[in-house]
Amino acid sequence: MNKDCISLQGINKFYGSGQARQQVLFDVSLDIPCGELLSIVGTSGSGKSTLLNIIGGLDRNYEGTVLIQNANYANMDDAQLARLRNENIGFIFQAFNLLDHLTCWENVCLPALFDRRHQSALREHATEVLDRVGLSGKTDARPSNLSGGQKQRIAIARALFNHPTIMLCDEPTGNLDSDTGRQIIQLFRDLNEHDGITLILVTHENRLSQVAHRIVQIEDGRIASEQINTHPIRLESSGHIDGTDEVDQEHADPEKNAPNAAAPITGDRSGHQEAEPGSKT
Amino acid sequence: MKTDKLARIVSQNMRRNMGHMALSAIGIIAGIAAFSFFLALGLGVRHWVHSDNFLPLTKLEVIPPKKSLEKDPSKLKTPINDALVTQIRNRKEVRDAYPKMRFAFPGMGHGGKGLFGHDIHIEFIGDGIDPHLVKDHKGFSCGGKQKDCAFKDWWAIEQPKHQCRDNHDCPSAKPCLATTHSCAQCSCDADCGKANTCDPITKICIPALKCWPNDPYIRNQAGKIVKDEFGRPAHKKGHKDADCWRISSRFRCDTTRNRCTNACVYDDQCGPGYYCDKGLTHTCYRAIPALVSQYLIELYNGSVAPGRGWSQIDDKTVSQFLGLTFTAELGESVIGGAAINVKSLQRRIQLIGISDRAIPLGVTVPIGYVKRWNKYFSRKDAHGVSLEPFKFKHYTSVVVWLKDKSKVSSFTRFIKKLGFELSDNKAETVGLLITIVTILLSIVSAFIVLISAINISHTYYMLISERRWEIGVMRAVGASRWDIRNIILGEAAVLGLASGIAGLATGIGLARLVDVINQKWVPYFPFKPHTYFHFSWWLILFSLAFATLFCVAGAFLPANRAARMEPADALTVH
Ligand SMILES: Nc1ncnc2c1ncn2[C@@H]1O[C@H](COP(=O)(O)OP(=O)(O)OP(=O)(O)O)[C@@H](O)[C@H]1O
Ligand SMILES: [Mg+2]
Numbered sequence: 001m002n003k004d005c006i007s008l009q010g011i012n013k014f015y016g017s018g019q020a021r022q023q024v025l026f027d028v029s030l031d032i033p034c035g036e037l038l039s040i041v042g043t044s045g046s047g048k049s050t051l052l053n054i055i056g057g058l059d060r061n062y063e064g065t066v067l068i069q070n071a072n073y074a075n076m077d078d079a080q081l082a083r084l085r086n087e088n089i090g091f092i093f094q095a096f097n098l099l100d101h102l103t104c105w106e107n108v109c110l111p112a113l114f115d116r117r118h119q120s121a122l123r124e125h126a127t128e129v130l131d132r133v134g135l136s137g138k139t140d141a142r143p144s145n146l147s148g149g150q151k152q153r154i155a156i157a158r159a160l161f162n163h164p165t166i167m168l169c170d171e172p173t174g175n176l177d178s179d180t181g182r183q184i185i186q187l188f189r190d191l192n193e194h195d196g197i198t199l200i201l202v203t204h205e206n207r208l209s210q211v212a213h214r215i216v217q218i219e220d221g222r223i224a225s226e227q228i229n230t231h232p233i234r235l236e237s238s239g240h241i242d243g244t245d246e247v248d249q250e251h252a253d254p255e256k257n258a259p260n261a262a263a264p265i266t267g268d269r270s271g272h273q274e275a276e277p278g279s280k281t
Numbered sequence: 282m283k284t285d286k287l288a289r290i291v292s293q294n295m296r297r298n299m300g301h302m303a304l305s306a307i308g309i310i311a312g313i314a315a316f317s318f319f320l321a322l323g324l325g326v327r328h329w330v331h332s333d334n335f336l337p338l339t340k341l342e343v344i345p346p347k348k349s350l351e352k353d354p355s356k357l358k359t360p361i362n363d364a365l366v367t368q369i370r371n372r373k374e375v376r377d378a379y380p381k382m383r384f385a386f387p388g389m390g391h392g393g394k395g396l397f398g399h400d401i402h403i404e405f406i407g408d409g410i411d412p413h414l415v416k417d418h419k420g421f422s423c424g425g426k427q428k429d430c431a432f433k434d435w436w437a438i439e440q441p442k443h444q445c446r447d448n449h450d451c452p453s454a455k456p457c458l459a460t461t462h463s464c465a466q467c468s469c470d471a472d473c474g475k476a477n478t479c480d481p482i483t484k485i486c487i488p489a490l491k492c493w494p495n496d497p498y499i500r501n502q503a504g505k506i507v508k509d510e511f512g513r514p515a516h517k518k519g520h521k522d523a524d525c526w527r528i529s530s531r532f533r534c535d536t537t538r539n540r541c542t543n544a545c546v547y548d549d550q551c552g553p554g555y556y557c558d559k560g561l562t563h564t565c566y567r568a569i570p571a572l573v574s575q576y577l578i579e580l581y582n583g584s585v586a587p588g589r590g591w592s593q594i595d596d597k598t599v600s601q602f603l604g605l606t607f608t609a610e611l612g613e614s615v616i617g618g619a620a621i622n623v624k625s626l627q628r629r630i631q632l633i634g635i636s637d638r639a640i641p642l643g644v645t646v647p648i649g650y651v652k653r654w655n656k657y658f659s660r661k662d663a664h665g666v667s668l669e670p671f672k673f674k675h676y677t678s679v680v681v682w683l684k685d686k687s688k689v690s691s692f693t694r695f696i697k698k699l700g701f702e703l704s705d706n707k708a709e710t711v712g713l714l715i716t717i718v719t720i721l722l723s724i725v726s727a728f729i730v731l732i733s734a735i736n737i738s739h740t741y742y743m744l745i746s747e748r749r750w751e752i753g754v755m756r757a758v759g760a761s762r763w764d765i766r767n768i769i770l771g772e773a774a775v776l777g778l779a780s781g782i783a784g785l786a787t788g789i790g791l792a793r794l795v796d797v798i799n800q801k802w803v804p805y806f807p808f809k810p811h812t813y814f815h816f817s818w819w820l821i822l823f824s825l826a827f828a829t830l831f832c833v834a835g836a837f838l839p840a841n842r843a844a845r846m847e848p849a850d851a852l853t854v855h
Contacts, residue, residue, distance in 0.1 A: 049853075058757060059849035079761045086759020093852070097754045101297035113286040114759035158758065 004067070005034040005166060005198045006055060011064035013050055013221070024050050025062070025221045034165070037192040037199045037232070039212030047221040048202045049170050055200065056089055056168045057081045068166070086114050090159025090167040090197075094174035096151040098143040098158075104130065105139045108157045115162060129157040133187065149180035156187065166198045167191065173208060185211055189234070207233075287764075291771040298744060302772075305740035306780040308733030309828055313784025316726035317816065317824045318791050323719025325815035339376075341689070342704040343369065343679040343696055359700045360675040369679055372695065374688035379411035380676035382651045385669075386658035387614035390630070392607025405609045407571070407643035409651030414638050414680060415572065421634045423554065423570075424604015430633055434649030435567035439531055482535070482544035483564060490541035492524035492534035499523045526552040531565040548629075556629040568606050568631035571646045572639040580642075582804075599635065606631045612658055623658060638680070678704065730831050737776070737835035741769065745843045752843050753851030762844040769840035770833050777832025781825040788824075789816060 013025035024047045032038055042048050053059040054066060057073055060081075066073045068088070073081065085091075098107050105126035112119050119125075127139050133153040143151055152172060159167055169188065173181030185201070185208050192199045201212060209215050211234070215227045295302060345361060359365075361380065369378040388405030412432050423430035467479035467486050478489035491502060498506045499515040507527065509515040517523040525532035525541035530552025532541040543564040545557035551565035558566050582593045594602050612625035630644060639645040656673040667673075683692055693703060745752070752765055760768075792814040799813065 050849075053849035053852075056757070058753075058852065059847055061847065079763065082756070082759050082761035082764070085757060091757045097750065097757075097852070099751060099754065102293060106293070110755070111758040113290055114755070114761070114764055116283075162759075 004031045005036070005069060006030075006032040006200075007065075007067040007070075008051075008055065009065040009067075011051070011054060011062055011066070013047070013054065013059075013062045023221065025054075028064070028218075028221070028223055030216065030223065032198060032200065034198050035192070035196045036214060037189065037201065037212045039209035039215045039229075040200060040202045040218060041204070041206070041209050041215060042218035042224075044204075046218045048218055051218065052168050052170050052200065052202055056091060057085055058091075082114070083116070086111055087117075087162055088165050090156075090162075090164035092152070092155055092159055092167065092169040092172045094171040096143070096148075096155045096175070098151055098154055100142065100144045103140050103142060104135070104146075104154050107143060107154055108161055110158055111162045126157070126161065129160050130154070132160070133157045147180075148176050149184065152176060152180075152184050153187070156184070160191070164197065166200075168200050170202045171204065172201070173203065173205065178205075181205070181208065186234070189232075287767055287771055290768050291775055294768065294772055295775060298772075301740060301744060302776050305733075305737050306776055306783070308736045309730060309777065309780035309832060310784040310787060312726055312730035312733050313781050313824050313828045314787035314791065315729055316723060316827065317785050317788035317820060318814075319719060319722035319726055320820055320824075321788065321792055321814040321816045323715055323722070324817060324820065325810075325813045327715050327719070328815045329810045329813070339683045339685060339689075341681045341683065341692065342381075343378075343681055343701050344677070344704045346700055346702055360671060361679055361701070362674055362676065365699075365701075366676070366679055369681055369696075372692065374683050374692045374695075376682040376684050377413070378679050378681045379414045380648065381408055381410050381678045381680060382648050382655065382673075383408045383677045384651060385655040385672045386612055389610045389613045390607050391610070393605070404614065405611070405644070406640075407645055407651075408640045408677065409646050409648035410638060410680070412647050415634070415636055418634060418636055418638075421570075422600060422603035423568075423631060423633050424600075425553075430570075432570045432572065432633060432647060434647040435570070436653070437649045439529065439567060440562075440564065478540065480542050480544060481538070482542055483562070485543070485564075487532075487541075487543050488528070490525060490528055490532060492522070492539055492541050494521040494524075494534045494536045494539065499527060501527070522550070522552065530555040531567065533565070554631075558627075560624055560627055566628075568629045569646050569650055570633045571630045571644040572634045572636040573632060573644055574639040574641045575635055575637060576641045577639075577643075578635060603632060603634065611654055622660070626654070626657070727827075730827060734831040734835035737773065737832050738839060741773070741836045741839035742842075745769070745839050749846070749851050752846065753848050756846075756848035756851065766840045766844040769836055769843055773832040773836030773840070774829050777829035778825060780832065781828030784828060785816075785821060785824050792816070 008028055008030040011025050011028040012023065014021055014023050016022055028051060040048050040051070050059070054062050055068075057066075057068075057076075060073065068084065071084070076084070099110070102110070105123055108126040108129055109122040112122050112125075123139070127136070130136060130139060130153075133156050135150060135153050135157065138146065138150065138154075143154060146154070152175075155172075167188070172188070173184055176184065185203075188199055188201060189211050191197050201209070203209050210229065211232050213229055213232055215229055217224045217226070343361065343365075345359075363380075366378055366380050369375055384405075384407055388407075389402060390405035391400050391402045394400050412434065415432050418432070421430045421432060467484055470478045470489070476489055477486045479485070480487050491504075493500050497517055499517055501507055507515045520526070521536065522533040525534050528541065531543050533543075533545065533550045533552070534540075535542040535544075545551055545559075545563060545565050547559065548556045551557055555565040555567050558564055578594050578599075582595075585591070586593050592598060606629050609628050609630050610625055611628055612623065630646070632644070636645070652673045656667060659667045659669040659672045661667050681692070683689060696703060752760075755765065755768075792812075796812045796814065799809070803809070
């Protein structure tokens with residue numbers, strides 16, 4: 001395993017002030033090695049998005065230490081942090097967050113507009129990335145005319161545009177039907193395997209979290225359990241979950257074959273999740 | 282963030298929020314339109330007022346101290362005399378200086394039958410100016426074909442030199458003879474020197490000229506028949522005086538001697554443009570050239586002509602008006618009651634031009650005439666010596682041309698030290714007034730722009746809360762606080778600039794409209810300007826900068842707020 005890509009040490013997070021002050025994260029510490037596909041699960045309101053925002057540098061009001069590739073957020077100014085987000089981190093949101101007044105390729109190359117490095121042929125590069133997410137031919141379409149799955153692919157293309165080393169995905173399938181959701185998750189898995197992108201996947205869906213190498217469960221702002229998933233499952237595009245080792249082994253990183261087997265996720269959690277499939281913040 | 286990328290985002294956002302932007306821009310456009318319109322109006326009118334054909338700033342008028350104006354002018358400690366004029370003229374600030382002199386006697390004018398259908402009688406008031414004051418004036422017209430039309434003291438040029446009014450005029454204490462008003466009568470040709478003759482009627486030396494009253498053709502002094510413009514012998518056409526008129530209209534043919542004489546009894550004996558001085562010298566004199574002011578024409582057009590159905594004087598009819606003559610009875614008054622102890626003089630006055638150098642109400646003639654008339658009408662002792670020499674030696678004022686505007690203050694100091702004053706400089710007063718009005722209107726316009734800026738600010742607050750998550754997205758993909766601020770301020774700047782251009786265009790369009798209306802509908806007046814507006818380059822730049830600055834200022838707080846937002850917060854709520 002590579003050295004830690006992301007290291008969280010004793011994160012406390014509060015919302016509000018005075019009487020309304022409320023703690024949502026309690027002493028969260030987590031080390032994520034480079035190249036890991038980590039899944040974060042938890043009930044609604046448990047603090048998953050909050051944690052992800054802190055990891056991505058979108059939220060700086062927290063206590064504790066965040067190290068990204070050994071760089072401390074506390075020592076970075078806004079411009080440096082923005083640059084880090086721009087060059088190293090890709091965000092995927094449940095709501096896609098595409099700009100409807102721009103075409104697909106313009107959305108995809110949005111990161112380039114905030115990139116100090118010299119770039120040319122933005123359109124060509126955007127088309128290439130769109131090809132990779134399976135959206136060739138949609139270069140000039142408007143996001144509003146696309147399906148949810150296609151929209152999320154565009155968001156993924158946008159996140160990939162600057163070749164990030166880390167991708168943070170906050171319920172990327174929350175607004176998608178399960179079939180499309182599986183395809184998207186599979187796409188993430190491929191990115192993790194082929195491109196070595198460190199990927200954090202926040203999800204409600206029990207089964208989708210099983211693609212990860214490690215599953216972290218958060219409850220009421222605390223890490224409740226951490227499981228190493230020795231046999232990350234593979235999701236076929238048909239939507240059928242294929243858990244066979246043969247198929248899996250081909251794609252799994254040998255390093256990640258940890259000794260303990262994937263522990264089943266508690267029925268309680270899974271039941272909770274079923275009850276609120278579309279819940280979001 | 283690179284400028285081209287910023288420009289790209291700004292243009293993307295602007296295209297999207299076109300409606301909002303256009304709406305909030307209306308205030309700025311209106312404000313800038315009003316602002317540029319009023320400022321250009323102020324500048325234009327100022328320009329026009331300060332232009333040399335209206336009220337030149339470099340033209341000043343030195344007058345006696347105001348306090349002493351009411352007192353007897355003879356008691357003036359420091360009169361405006363030739364010495365002062367010379368002193369002023371020698372100043373290094375001064376380009377030129379010429380005196381002016383008011384009529385110190387009453388007068389009555391009558392004439393105008395040709396123009397008004399019947400003669401009108403008015404008080405004849407006026408002043409005299411040095412012909413140099415109007416030397417740059419073009420367009421003098423004596424009407425008809427008269428070629429040598431000029432604003433000159435013809436009397437001094439053409440009348441025999443020893444013409445006199447009193448003993449002072451004559452050299453070596455020769456008496457001025459009351460009958461002929463010459464210093465000494467000649468008795469024979471020998472008294473007059475070579476080529477001159479002693480006129481037997483006037484007893485004045487004049488050029489010896491022959492005439493052939495009974496010959497139908499005009500002859501020159503050698504006796505040869507003169508050719509007309511077609512090469513044929515020039516016919517006298519019944520004018521027996523034509524041989525003499527060829528030399529000068531002030532001569533006529535004395536048929537008893539076949540000699541030209543300047544003596545006359547009535548006007549018809551004098552050539553075209555010349556009249557007989559019936560009261561005094563009984564010689565022909567040229568009509569006295571006179572100028573009137575533009576104000577007088579306006580007064581006539583505005584209040585005299587309309588009431589009586591007389592034709593107005595404008596650019597086209599002014600040529601008919603120039604060249605008209607009227608008779609002035611000097612020493613008499615319509616009002617009456619003037620104690621004049623000398624015979625009145627009848628003089629023919631010819632209006633030859635309209636000039637800003639002319640007295641506002643009255644006529645202006647060459648100063649030489651006024652000096653002589655004032656002297657003639659001054660009270661005299663038993664020996665004919667004037668008791669009021671100040672009347673023809675002291676000037677009313679001195680018109681001074683400075684080399685440039687920067688010399689005004691130093692010259693003013695000099696004049697004040699000498700105990701004189703400068704007449705109210707209308708240009709400065711009017712200019713100040715216009716400046717004040719312009720500033721007031723500009724402040725009003727600036728307020729419109731300011732209110733629009735507040736409106737812009739409000740619009741931006743709205744836009745930003747609407748685009749909150751969008752800003753969050755940009756932050757997530759790598760926009761820094763500065764980028765967000767720059768995007769919003771960039772939009773505001775583009776909006777401001779566009780509004781500024783639109784506002785300026787509206788302002789200029791409005792100004793054009795006013796000018797067109799002015800040209801078409803506002804009645805003519807002599808100094809009506811071609812345009813009332815002046816859109817100077819700095820005004821244009823200033824308007825654009827103003828619009829841009831205010832828009833940016835209006836967007837500043839919203840932009841800061843947007844930039845301060847934590848991206849996580851921006852992304853959660855929408
Ligand atoms: N901006 C905010 N201001 C105040 N409280 C907040 C804010 N954002 C989140 N919270 C609170 O913090 C807690 C954690 O919220 P968070 O969005 O991280 O949960 P989550 O695990 O992502 O839930 P979900 O699965 O529904 O997305 C919740 O109780 C929520 O009410
Ligand atoms: Mg969430």
